[in-house]
Amino acid sequence: MAAELKRVLVEALIVSTLGLAISLTANLVSPRGLSLTRNYFPGTGSKPAHPPSTAPAEANKMGAAPSDSSPGNGPGLAGGNSNGPIATQGTNRAGQATGEIVIARLKEHGLQPIDGKQAVQLFRDPQYEQELIVFVDARDERHYLQGHIPGAYQFDRYYPEKYLPAVLPACLNAAKVVVYCTGENCEDSEFAAVALKEAGVPQERLFVFAGGMTEWSANGLTIEVGDRKSGNVRETRP
Amino acid sequence: MNPDAANATGKFEKAPGSTSVSRLAGREVVALVARWVLGGVLVYLGLNKALHPVDFLKILRQYEMVESHLVLNFLAAALPWFEVLCGSLLVGGIAVRGSALLSLVMLIPFSLVVLHRALAIHQSTAGAFCAIRFDCGCGSGEVVICHKLVENGLLILLSALLLAVRVNRWCLRYDLAGSR
Numbered sequence: 001m002a003a004e005l006k007r008v009l010v011e012a013l014i015v016s017t018l019g020l021a022i023s024l025t026a027n028l029v030s031p032r033g034l035s036l037t038r039n040y041f042p043g044t045g046s047k048p049a050h051p052p053s054t055a056p057a058e059a060n061k062m063g064a065a066p067s068d069s070s071p072g073n074g075p076g077l078a079g080g081n082s083n084g085p086i087a088t089q090g091t092n093r094a095g096q097a098t099g100e101i102v103i104a105r106l107k108e109h110g111l112q113p114i115d116g117k118q119a120v121q122l123f124r125d126p127q128y129e130q131e132l133i134v135f136v137d138a139r140d141e142r143h144y145l146q147g148h149i150p151g152a153y154q155f156d157r158y159y160p161e162k163y164l165p166a167v168l169p170a171c172l173n174a175a176k177v178v179v180y181c182t183g184e185n186c187e188d189s190e191f192a193a194v195a196l197k198e199a200g201v202p203q204e205r206l207f208v209f210a211g212g213m214t215e216w217s218a219n220g221l222t223i224e225v226g227d228r229k230s231g232n233v234r235e236t237r238p
Numbered sequence: 239m240n241p242d243a244a245n246a247t248g249k250f251e252k253a254p255g256s257t258s259v260s261r262l263a264g265r266e267v268v269a270l271v272a273r274w275v276l277g278g279v280l281v282y283l284g285l286n287k288a289l290h291p292v293d294f295l296k297i298l299r300q301y302e303m304v305e306s307h308l309v310l311n312f313l314a315a316a317l318p319w320f321e322v323l324c325g326s327l328l329v330g331g332i333a334v335r336g337s338a339l340l341s342l343v344m345l346i347p348f349s350l351v352v353l354h355r356a357l358a359i360h361q362s363t364a365g366a367f368c369a370i371r372f373d374c375g376c377g378s379g380e381v382v383i384c385h386k387l388v389e390n391g392l393l394i395l396l397s398a399l400l401l402a403v404r405v406n407r408w409c410l411r412y413d414l415a416g417s418r
Contacts, residue, residue, distance in 0.1 A: 007413070007415055008335045008336060008339055008401070009339075010336075010415065011333050011335060011336025011339075011413065011414050011415065012335075012336040012337075012339045012340050012343075013336075014333070014336065014414055015323070015324065015327065015333050015336045015337055015340055015414075016340060018323065019316075019319070019320040019323045019324070019340075020316065020320075022319055022320075022323055023315065023316035023317075023318075023319035023320050023323075024315070024316065026288065026319045027291070027315040027316070027319070030288075030291075032289065032290070032291055032292070033291065033315065034291050034292070034295060034311050034314055034315045035311070036308065036311045036312055036315060037308065037311070038307075038311070039307040040295065040307065040311070041299065041307065140292065140293075156292075158292045158295075
């Protein structure tokens with residue numbers, strides 16, 4: 001019995017060692033692999049700003065998919081939209097409170113929050129066409145391709161080496177840079193803005209559209225599907 | 239079927255020891271199904287996470303289990319592939335009991351963490367426990383947590399079964415150390 005147990009344990013140990021080697025190799029080789037040493041959530045101690053147990057979930061809208069480090073990935077109550085995060089009871093009130101927390105946190109980090117109205121104004125400003133105002137989408141590729149603010153650059157901050165070469169020159173040349181992600185509770189826009197700041201974009205030019213794609217879509221504004229400047233622009237239904 | 243077992247009326251009589259033979263065959267089939275189900279699920283869920291490591295990283299972070307970003311990154315990068323390896327070994331019938339033990343070691347703490355999170359959510363909301371749903375980082379997206387806990391319970395049972403019952407039929411290499 002003891003010998004048998006020992007045998008199983010040794011076998012598990014061998015499989016573990018093999019697993020470790022395979023895992024690290026696969027992570028290293030994979031284009032989506034993580035950097036083991038990089039702190040992806042600087043300044044937060046690897047803890048989310050909104051623990052999912054307390055934060056409200058967002059309503060899932062077109063292009064506002066649950067890929068961010070937001071409680072959109074978090075809990076909800078069954079019975080809502082099964083395609084994405086489910087709105088909890090009392091979401092509006094809680095959402096409002098969370099929105100205020102997010103704005104306070106953005107200000108704490110020296111970032112300038114803007115609301116949906118201001119984002120639309122910037123989007124419709126003639127300077128947007130001249131790229132003096134730039135929108136930056138901080139979500140991953142899958143969600144960016146599903147629909148983003150027309151003309152927005154993609155900057156998935158988890159893979160800066162892939163996206164920064166395209167997005168940084170545009171941001172450096174712009175007078176205003178608006179960063180957004182899924183919605184109020186997502187943190188990727190903040191982290192992306194901080195990354196851009198660290199890459200040399202002056203802080204006073206950086207704005208975070210806290211409402212993100214959720215608010216944009218909820219207002220029935222146009223989105224661009226596919227690549228940037230794909231020309232595939234669609235209306236969203238509020 | 240042994241033709242000698244047929245009598246004059248064409249009916250077959252039970253050969254001595256046939257009950258134990260069929261019981262043995264039953265055990266072998268059960269072990270095979272257990273291996274394939276457990277292994278298949280582990281490979282599927284592991285691959286879903288391995289292909290989207292950033293999503294898994296974000297969800298792991300939400301559990302607030304670890305402070306260190308190094309540990310968090312390591313878990314997010316390694317666990318999914320580890321799961322895929324264990325699942326593949328189980329499907330192929332290689333190092334079956336070692337892999338079953340490892341899948342137990344992964345499944346039990348993870349299920350407890352999910353349960354803990356679900357209970358925390360239940361306390362902070364007015365809804366029924368089985369109405370709670372969230373993306374637990376299991377690799378299957380957002381799930382009704384009651385279903386997930388039942389599913390994990392079944393997977394734990396399958397792991398325990400494979401660990402306890404020694405059946406090496408239809409295995410490529412049941413024991414790494416021994417013969418087959």
